[in-house]
Amino acid sequence: xxxxxxxxxxxxxxxxxxxxxxxxxxxxxxxxxxxxxxxxxxxxxxxxxxxxxxxxxxxxxxxxxxxxxxxxxxxx
Ligand SMILES: [Zn+2]
Numbered sequence: 790x791x792x793x794x795x796x797x798x799x800x801x802x803x804x805x806x807x808x809x810x811x812x813x814x815x816x817x818x819x820x821x822x823x824x825x826x827x828x829x830x831x832x833x834x835x836x837x838x839x840x841x842x843x844x845x846x847x848x849x850x851x852x853x854x855x856x857x858x859x860x861x862x863x864x865x
Pocket of ligand 1: 804819820821822825846848
Protein backbone atom coordinates (compact mmCIF):
# COMPACT_ATOMS: atom_id res chain seq x y z
CA UNK A 790 0.00 0.00 0.00
CA UNK A 791 1.38 3.35 -0.99
CA UNK A 792 -0.49 6.54 -0.33
CA UNK A 793 0.37 9.55 -2.42
CA UNK A 794 -0.83 13.00 -3.15
CA UNK A 795 0.55 14.05 -6.50
CA UNK A 796 -0.13 16.91 -8.84
CA UNK A 797 1.29 17.03 -12.32
CA UNK A 798 2.13 20.49 -13.49
CA UNK A 799 5.69 21.29 -14.41
CA UNK A 800 5.12 25.01 -14.67
CA UNK A 801 4.34 25.39 -11.04
CA UNK A 802 6.43 25.35 -7.98
CA UNK A 803 6.24 22.10 -6.13
CA UNK A 804 6.99 21.29 -2.56
CA UNK A 805 7.68 17.87 -1.22
CA UNK A 806 5.72 17.23 1.93
CA UNK A 807 6.59 15.33 5.01
CA UNK A 808 4.12 12.79 6.28
CA UNK A 809 3.28 11.24 9.56
CA UNK A 810 0.53 9.07 10.93
CA UNK A 811 -1.92 10.10 13.59
CA UNK A 812 -4.29 7.24 14.30
CA UNK A 813 -6.39 6.69 11.17
CA UNK A 814 -5.09 9.90 9.67
CA UNK A 815 -2.07 10.58 7.54
CA UNK A 816 -0.94 14.15 7.99
CA UNK A 817 1.08 15.87 5.29
CA UNK A 818 2.96 18.98 6.22
CA UNK A 819 5.29 21.20 4.23
CA UNK A 820 8.66 22.23 5.68
CA UNK A 821 8.47 25.45 3.66
CA UNK A 822 4.82 26.46 4.09
CA UNK A 823 4.26 26.25 7.79
CA UNK A 824 0.54 26.94 7.39
CA UNK A 825 0.05 24.01 5.03
CA UNK A 826 -1.52 20.82 6.26
CA UNK A 827 -3.35 18.07 4.42
CA UNK A 828 -4.97 15.21 6.26
CA UNK A 829 -6.12 11.98 4.69
CA UNK A 830 -8.11 9.37 6.54
CA UNK A 831 -7.08 6.07 5.03
CA UNK A 832 -10.17 4.29 6.33
CA UNK A 833 -12.88 6.71 5.22
CA UNK A 834 -10.84 8.39 2.44
CA UNK A 835 -11.88 11.70 3.95
CA UNK A 836 -9.49 14.49 3.15
CA UNK A 837 -9.05 17.81 4.87
CA UNK A 838 -6.70 20.40 3.44
CA UNK A 839 -5.69 23.68 4.91
CA UNK A 840 -4.96 26.15 2.12
CA UNK A 841 -1.65 27.88 1.71
CA UNK A 842 -1.11 31.57 1.25
CA UNK A 843 0.16 31.01 -2.28
CA UNK A 844 -2.32 28.80 -4.18
CA UNK A 845 0.07 28.41 -7.13
CA UNK A 846 2.29 26.08 -5.13
CA UNK A 847 1.59 22.40 -5.42
CA UNK A 848 2.26 19.98 -2.66
CA UNK A 849 3.26 16.41 -3.25
CA UNK A 850 3.52 13.84 -0.56
CA UNK A 851 4.04 10.16 -0.12
CA UNK A 852 3.28 8.08 2.89
CA UNK A 853 4.43 4.52 3.31
CA UNK A 854 2.83 2.86 6.30
CA UNK A 855 5.51 1.37 8.51
CA UNK A 856 5.55 -2.39 8.54
CA UNK A 857 3.81 -2.73 5.19
CA UNK A 858 5.70 -3.87 2.16
CA UNK A 859 5.60 -1.61 -0.82
CA UNK A 860 5.43 -3.29 -4.16
CA UNK A 861 8.86 -3.47 -5.69
CA UNK A 862 10.70 -2.75 -2.49
CA UNK A 863 11.69 -6.35 -1.90
CA UNK A 864 13.99 -8.45 -4.06
CA UNK A 865 12.09 -11.16 -5.79
ZN1 LIG B 1 4.91 24.27 0.66
